[in-house]
Amino acid sequence: MKLRLGAAVLALSALGLTACGSDDNSGLPGAVRFSPKDVHCASGDRTLLASGSSAQANAMEVWVNSYQANCDGGRINYKATGSGAGVQEFLQGTTAFAGSDSELSEGEIEESRSVCQDEGRAIHLPMLAGPIAIGYNLPGVDGLVLDAPTLAAIFDSAIDRWDDPALARLNPDVALPDLPITAFHRSDGSGTTDNFTSYLRAAAPDAWPHEPDKAWRGRGGQSADGSSGLVGQVQQTEGAISYFELSYAHQNGVDTARIDTGGGQPVAADVDTASNALAQADVVGEDGDLVLDLDFATREPDVYPIVLVTYEIVCDRGNAPGTLPLTRAFLEYTAGEQGQRDLADIDYAPLSPDIVEQVRARVEELS
């Protein structure tokens, strides 16, 4: 019953316009009190407006509550409007920073030059990552194993039954039922879709001919609105499979598949295996822009390949002087040790040590 209630709350929260907003059911989410050395409060009574990615909404909620519990006078208002809308608001100069699951296009970086003063431009600061789980509904089947080519074939309607030989080969010890597969994808534009299809494209280029995009490009299947919409459909449809952030699977008790990357044991989706993926990521941005490149086709053991990295978008120079101190103080905290430590409880993966060092250095240089 508690699960059901949780699912209803989740569905309710998401069926508004926030795709991924959800509660972590522990009262005031994670308002952690910590020693003053962990957080440097900005002085002055200011409100910081920010908006964007709903994939990082849960983390932002914890971070904002913790920051405000420790600092007087600084208020942060993060609206989980979705990455696209968040970037638009940032480019119009109405917000101090944007949360985004995807890199800005070159056109958007050009546009940012008119918002950032002092010849500044928008840069990406990676702040956290989340494993994208493959959730399924097959009563009696635990620990399903899938690999990239079969996932691509399932989501492109090339495999449409659970007792398909390709699936049986990956799961030799499991009696797969004679059921049709109903694959659910996002009906709304989404960074989760973008990262999931990037994985399919990189790890199974033959089986997934479509370019990665926020909009779904696969063939067939059903769709639903928001991650919680997908979870809801998986829960009520026997034979369903879909993709969503790990927290949605945990909160709703949905089984998640392990991924056979070709590196020995199949890898389960959890915070540790996702952190391992982040540790291997390369920084590909230039001039202090910290865009990360994940190796989706990785074959390393214990590395979960389907990971979504989400960024904060700020100006490298010429941030609005009124909000700059608060922006810097807040991002210093989120990239700080305490801020990163708070993530694991809510199914997000913290950044790896060398990347987080670069982020901290960059935050300090913001002007």
Next chain:
Amino acid sequence: MTRTAERAAERTAERPGDRIFSALSRGSGIALLVIMAAIAVFLAIRAAIAISRDEGNFLTTFEWDANADPPVFGIAVLLFGTVVSSVIAMAIAVPVATGIALFISHYAPRRVAATFSYLVDLLAAVPSIIYGLWGALYLVPRMGGLYDWLDQFFGWTGIFAYDGTPARSLMTVGILLAIMILPIITSVTREVFRQTPKSNQEAALALGATRWEVIRMTVLPFSRSGIISASMLGLGRALGETMAVATVLSPSFLINASLLESGGATFAQNIASQFKEAGSMGRDALIASGLVLFLLTLLVNGAARLIIARRKEYSGTAA
């Protein structure tokens, strides 16, 4: 007001209240015009920007890829989905609503009628997201049986073919929309039925008409324009319904021959789904689709007015 009456009004003493009230009501009228014009101009300008950059055909392309470079998008699927789901809703809701309204106004004992009126009004007060949740979590899993039956006997038409996947189709949306527009149609037609002149009804009774004949000969002809305007109010709501559709439908940019198979999209649902991740071009494209919905609604209302104007002489009054 005729000119002589205006002059007469000028001659009478004006108190502050007169001036304030006339300014207020005139201001409200002007505000309405300004708001409508502002919406139309805003939609038209942004839509023009989007359509001029569209690499597909705005009317016939079966695709919505407005954030890509170059952008490709078209409203064919949206127009089809919106019209079809609304037509299904009307086909179900209008007869049922008329029946409920007749029951309340002419058949039910007074106390039952009052309870029924209350229930209908209550139905109108439920927010659409609640209908959406109910539709997605309760209605959809229970439609399979009906659709299997339709497929078995009418599947050969193509329209009612069903493949057994979750029933998140235009048909289910139409049924849900029918429930949602039922209260508004019912409450308006009920009021219209009640206004049928007693003398007409009593005259029919005096001629030996049964209750059904009274209704057929006096109530329905008198109320015809009222039923039409009530239906149009309902249709307006069905065309623009957003959250319930976005929750129940499994959107895709395809036109299915079968109404029972999942897929399709509507204007309002598509805007709600795509807006979050839309870039500036994507937004303008969505606004262009909004303009089409705006025009569609104007068209429907205009058509309704025409029909009502024609019927006016016949029924004696405009409801």
